Amino acid sequence: MFADPRIAYLGPTGTNSETVAHRFGERWERPQWLPTSTIAQVLHSVAQGEADYGVVPVENSLEGSVTTTLDLLWRLPDLYIQQGLILPIAHVLISHCSEMNQIQRVYSHPQALGQCQYWLEEHLPHVPWLPTRSTSEALQYVQREPAAAAIASPRAAELAHLPVLAVDLAADNLTRFWVIGTNPHRQGSHTTLAFSVPENAPGALVRALAHFAQAGINLSRIESRPTRRSLGEYFFSVDLEGAQCQPRIAQALAALAQETSCLRNYGSYTIAPVEMPAALAE
Structure with a gap:
């Protein structure tokens, strides 16, 4: 492992992912920043x-x-998973337009558009939403289209020297990030895993999850995702409170392995808040 590591994140400059990456990278003197065009590219x-x-x-x-x-x-x-980080998200509307009724298109990442949907439906009900690969990428359209607007962070607007037309587009907005690496951890406050069951039969999922209930382990998130192999075939992603080094969790994971056809343990980790900085150096 490099003394000063290479850290990948969804770019370009000004994204919320960059803010979190810089906060994580503060522990090293000179980390190498690797902005990518998509979330998939980060993981790959x-x-x-x-x-x-x-x-x-x-x-x-x-x-x-x-x-x-x-x-x-x-x-x-x-x-x-190496660490969890929670960032308060501030979305602003960025445009050269001086009035809302001049805006003809709104660009942003699909997640940001969804987070701001109620504001958009109230203030720009007839304006189409156009997805981009990141919130910062949306600013490129504002720079070349006079009637365009973008949803991005205040920092992105400042770095691009673009005017902000509206602020606070989505209240109580928090995003949890994971720092991903190749070193498994056994200690922390949370553990994340994913599994599939041998067959789609009554009670299969209940039997798998029962081991956590019997051990008194709280599941803070559980959801199903398609395996993309066959219609109706799913895997289950689970966050649980506690570290796998704890005996009761280790025992529950061992019992779970007997109920599943595939079990992926992403490790244990801590979760910390990230304060939104006034500005970050480029």
């Missing part, structure tokens, strides 16, 4: 050894899970 860069760590969003308080992250972790081998 770690899996292929091109990055030591990847910072990816996994869950938003308004829009729910980031399914790309969950699905790729299931598919890519030997990736583990």
Whole structure:
């Protein structure tokens, strides 16, 4: 492992992923930053050894899970969660238009558009939403289209020297990020795993989850995702409170392995809040 690691994240400059990546990278003197065009590229860069760590969003308080992250972790081998980080998300509307009625298109990442849907439906009900690969990428359209607007962070607007037309587009907005690496951890406050059951039969999922209930282990998140192999075939992604080094959790995981056809243990980790900085150096 490099003394100063390579850290991949969804770019370009000004994204919330970059903010979290810089916060995680503060522990090293000179980390190498690797902005990518998609969340998938972040995870592939770690899996292929091109990055030591990847910072990816996994869950938003308004829009729910980031399914790309969950699905790729299931598919890519030997990736583990190193840390969880929670970032307050501030979305602003960025445009050269001086009035709302001048806006003809709104660009942003699909997650940001979903998080701001109620504001958009109230203030721009007839304006189409156009997806981009990141919130910062949406600013490119504002720079070349006079009637365009973008949803991005205040920092992205400042870095691009673009005017902000409206603020606070989505209240109580938090996103949880995972730092992904190749080193499995056994200690922390949470453990994440994913599994599939041998057959789609009554009680199969209940039998698998019963081991956690019997051990008094709280599940803070559980959801199903398609395996992409057959219609109706799913895997289950689960967060539980506690570390796998604890005997009761270790025993529950061993029992779970007997009930599943495939079990992926992404490791144990801690979760910490990230304060939104006023600005970050480029």
